[in-house]
Amino acid sequence: MPSVELAKNGDSNGTQYQYPLERGAQRNETATRLRKMLVEAHIDPAKIVQHPIAWDGLTARLVQEAGFDMVFLGGYAVSASHGLADAGYLGFTDMVHRTLEVCRVVDVPVMVDGDTGYGNEVNVRRTVQGYAKAGAAGIMIEDQVSPKRCRHTKDKGVVSFDDAVSRIRAAVTARNEGVDIFILARTDAHIISYEEATRRAKAFFAEGADAMGPHIPSFINIIEGGKTPALSYTELAAMGYCSVAYPLTLLAAGIKAMRAALQGLLDKSKPPNTIMSFEDVCSTVGFQEYWDLADRFTQT
DSSP, X not given: OOHHHHGXXXXXXXXXXXXXXXXXXXXXXXXXHHHHHHHHHHXXXXXXXXXXXXXXXXXXXXXXXXXXXXXXXXXXXXXXHTTOOSSSOOOHHHHHHHHHHHHHHOOSOEEEEOTTOSSSHHHHHHHHHHHHHTTOSEEEEEOBOSSOOOTTSSOOOBOOHHHHHHHHHHHHHHHHHSBOOEEEEEOOGGGTOHHHHHXXXXXXXXXXXXXXXXXXXXXXXXXXXXXXXXXXXHHHHHTTEEEEEETTHHHHHHHHHHHHHHHHHHHHSSOOTTSOOHHHHHHHTTHHHHHHHHHHHHOO
């Protein structure tokens, strides 16, 4: 049952946003929260969900601290944090470790980039269930060939229509038989034609994916300087998108700020006066929470 149908009679506790799972499968409260949030944004453009991409526990903390309603753990940013290009270097284990790291430190739902599922349909199944058990509320699976490429760079390729559909079928089956998780299906088939991309989107949604496009709950990435036009979130909402991600914003800002700080050390032999105070850094990374817990357990 597609999630857009689940939204029609949604109630305050979110039970109408839960997928019908197989006997023995586990409910995931954060997946229900994410599904409710995004389906309602699909129905009401004023509720479009914006979120910059995070790559570790610290950046996820900052996203939540800023007031965003979800965290997206993106493959490009996670690869960059390893000093690598987003070109298929990282695998299932790398991303599961980061998912555990992020889900431990934030309370908002976490969507995680699952790339191509890291193999055939059996690997896709393992990826989906592994992410869900690590605490992810959602997973994105795409139809690129392996090793995948960032869609804003060159040399992209997609698998056949049948292989793409079976990949999403495996993801949906894993959700329904394991731990509930929001399935975001992504296609790069526009490199063939818009018609092929539309054909795949409809097929993915028919298989049970939660989000795709067009006329289906849809995500879009806005990379500053990338190939997608940098439209405002209000313009994107009017076009029918329920969520807009900003994969480069935090990463680009961080690289620029760190380069400036490093250059300041070289030029002046002291940190620039634009960095945060030590007290603010301690607060941001969670020392106050640690001290509060320590006091709680040592009080007599």
